Amino acid sequence: MNRLTLDDLPLRDDLRGEHPYGAPQLDVPVQLNVNENPYAPGDAVVDDIAKAVADAARTLNRYPDREALALRADLAAYLNGDGGVGLGVENVWAANGSNEIMQQLLQAFGGPGRTAVSFAPTYSMYPEYARDTHTSWVVGRRADDFSIDRAEALRVIAEHRPSVILLASPNNPTGTALPLADIEAIAEASTGVVVIDEAYGEFRRAGTPSALSLLPAHPRLVVTRTMSKAFALAGGRLGYLAADPAVVDAVRIVRLPYHLSAVTQAAARAALAHASSLLAAVDELRAERDRTVAWLRSIGLQACDSDANFVLFGRLPDRHAVWQGLLDRGVLIRETGPDGWLRVSIGTPDEMAAFRTALLDVTGMEEPA
Ligand code: PMP
Numbered sequence: 001m002n003r004l005t006l007d008d009l010p011l012r013d014d015l016r017g018e019h020p021y022g023a024p025q026l027d028v029p030v031q032l033n034v035n036e037n038p039y040a041p042g043d044a045v046v047d048d049i050a051k052a053v054a055d056a057a058r059t060l061n062r063y064p065d066r067e068a069l070a071l072r073a074d075l076a077a078y079l080n081g082d083g084g085v086g087l088g089v090e091n092v093w094a095a096n097g098s099n100e101i102m103q104q105l106l107q108a109f110g111g112p113g114r115t116a117v118s119f120a121p122t123y124s125m126y127p128e129y130a131r132d133t134h135t136s137w138v139v140g141r142r143a144d145d146f147s148i149d150r151a152e153a154l155r156v157i158a159e160h161r162p163s164v165i166l167l168a169s170p171n172n173p174t175g176t177a178l179p180l181a182d183i184e185a186i187a188e189a190s191t192g193v194v195v196i197d198e199a200y201g202e203f204r205r206a207g208t209p210s211a212l213s214l215l216p217a218h219p220r221l222v223v224t225r226t227m228s229k230a231f232a233l234a235g236g237r238l239g240y241l242a243a244d245p246a247v248v249d250a251v252r253i254v255r256l257p258y259h260l261s262a263v264t265q266a267a268a269r270a271a272l273a274h275a276s277s278l279l280a281a282v283d284e285l286r287a288e289r290d291r292t293v294a295w296l297r298s299i300g301l302q303a304c305d306s307d308a309n310f311v312l313f314g315r316l317p318d319r320h321a322v323w324q325g326l327l328d329r330g331v332l333i334r335e336t337g338p339d340g341w342l343r344v345s346i347g348t349p350d351e352m353a354a355f356r357t358a359l360l361d362v363t364g365m366e367e368p369a
Contacts, residue, residue: 014131021128029330030347030354035172035200035310037232038347039281041271048270056266064262067252068094071265074272075240079225082202083210090245091215093252094260094268098199098226098239102129102166105222105241107254109164109193110135117162119148121337123172123197138162146174146304146312148182154189163192169211170200173337175306177208187218193247195222199239200308202230202282203289208307212242219244229309230282231271238268285309289346295356299365314341316363325362331355 006016023034041049071094076087095101106129110116115136118126122142130137140156143149148167157165165186169178178196187194196211204210211223222243228234241247271278289306296303296313303313316322319342323335331354334343344355360366 014134018131021125023334024332026327026332028327028332030351031332032345032347032351032355033332033334034234035229035308035345036234037229037281037285037309038345038351039232039284041232041274042277045271045274045278048273049267052266052270053263056262060262062262063258064260064265066258068260068265071260071269071272072240074269076242078272078275079212079242083212084242085213085216087212087215087242090248091242092240093243093248094238094240094265095255096237096239096260096264097228098197098224098241099125100237100259101224101239101241101251102126102195102197103132104251104254105193105195105224106130106133106135106164108250114163115160116164116166117156117160118166118168119153119156121146121171121174122166123168124336126166129166135164142171142174142176146171146176148178148186150182150185153182153186157186157189161191165190165192165194166197167195168197168199170198170204170208170307172200172308173310173334173341173343174304174312175200175308175310176304177204177307178211180209180211180214183211183214183221184218187214187221190220193220193222194218195224197224199224199226200229200310201225202279203286203309204307205286205290215242215244219246222247227268227271231275231278232281233268233271236264236267236271238264282309285346288349288352292344292346292352295367298368299360301365310343310345312337312341312343314338316340316342322359322362326355326358329354329358329361331358 072092073089076092079087110133112134116130117138119140119142127137138160222241224241227238292311293303301313303311336343
């Protein structure tokens with residue numbers, strides 16, 4: 001039988017020539033390319049997740065709680081301990097990864113004749129959410145230090161009047177967190193929803209605030225989080241948002257019924273109950289991140305200050321050759337960001353030692369004596 005190609009199908013015109021999003025999933029010893037948490041959940045967490053999932057399995061003939069009320073209450077309580085102010089179940093919404101949260105936000109607030117705005121370099125999925133929801137996509141530039149140039153941001157907002165503004169803080173791939181004053185200025189200048197993507201929020205350095213504290217004063221502000229990074233639950237697929245209850249009501253209109261499986265809800269609640277032990281590993285990763293920034297600078301490279309679990313470094317005359325050289329030595333990092341830069345996720349001390357050895361070998365650079 002002849003196999004079809006995409007050309008044989010009535011694919012939407014704007015999807016022709018497009019490819020599925022995603023970094024290569026290669027089987028190499030040291031995987032530092034998709035900002036995962038390198039520490040697998042410990043035995044106590046695994047046991048509780050397994051038990052919660054077994055309990056859920058006994059009721060899998062029934063649809064799950066469509067509103068995920070117990071999980072949302074747990075998430076609200078967690079956020080109130082990390083910068084949230086008086087958040088309750090009505091302020092929180094959950095979905096399969098913050099990717100799905102973002103897609104739902106664009107489905108509810110974007111659409112034909114509407115515009116979404118962000119500032120690059122930033123997370124490369126944002127334009128795809130816009131494309132998939134027929135939302136016009138406008139991207140301004142970040143400043144040379146990858147902060148947001150407030151005047152430029154206000155100019156872009158005034159010109160395009162976006163219904164959605166997407167700002168990652170800490171930003172991927174640069175690690176840059178936004179000062180609250182910049183977020184407030186943008187929220188005040190905009191009539192749309194302003195989404196602060198805090199996927200890496202728990203990795204922020206001491207003194208870097210979360211935008212959660214701004215929610216009471218800015219009702220069209222939305223803060224998104226994920227359990228994929230700090231909670232070491234990337235495989236569990238659980239992202240969430242905190243916002244005014246009206247925002248939650250809006251995304252509830254576009255969500256698919258029963259979008260969050262009973263298994264997902266049970267696993268996420270079990271992991272959340274172990275927040276303090278899971279977040280202990282975050283402190284180790286933050287320290288390893290700061291050591292990595294210092295080391296990259298010590299060998300003569302530039303490294304961005306990072307509030308996340310990765311570091312953007314450069315500038316390399318041929319970044320692809322360095323990326324490939326590392327891969328040849330069993331270390332997979334990410335070729336992303338502006339030309340000349342590469343991004344390394346923070347792994348275990350052993351993985352970072354392998355990265356350092358491979359990078360010195362590939363570049364011929366030397367550690368200071
Ligand atoms: N936002 C940012 C900035 C990210 O880097 C990522 C993952 N790489 C996500 C959102 C999505 O994460 P998830 O869907 O696993 O929650």
